[in-house]
Amino acid sequence: MASSSQQKSLQDESHLEAGQQQWSEITPASTSAAVEGADGFHSVKVEPRASARSTPAFARS
Structure with missing residues (x-):
């Protein structure tokens, strides 16, 4: 019994090692x-930051 377990x-x-190898290959x-x-x-x-910066300047002018 012990040997089978x-x-x-x-x-x-x-099986875990094979899965880890697969994972490292995919990663x-x-x-x-x-x-x-x-x-x-x-x-x-x-881009939104740049447009947000230009918007206040637009509102000022």
């Missing part, structure tokens, strides 16, 4: 995509 835990561990691509999305977000955020 040890084998099961070994199988679970090897770089998804990380770079997330960085690109963050850059896109930045440019979107910067």
Whole structure:
């Protein structure tokens, strides 16, 4: 009984390791995509700020 449970835990561990390897392989691509999305977000955020700055000047004139 003990040996069979040890084998099961070994199988679970090897499965976890395989999943972690898959994850580390997937991560770089998804990380770079997330960085690109963050850059896109930045440019979107910067534009409203610029227009918000120009709006008070517009209201003054």
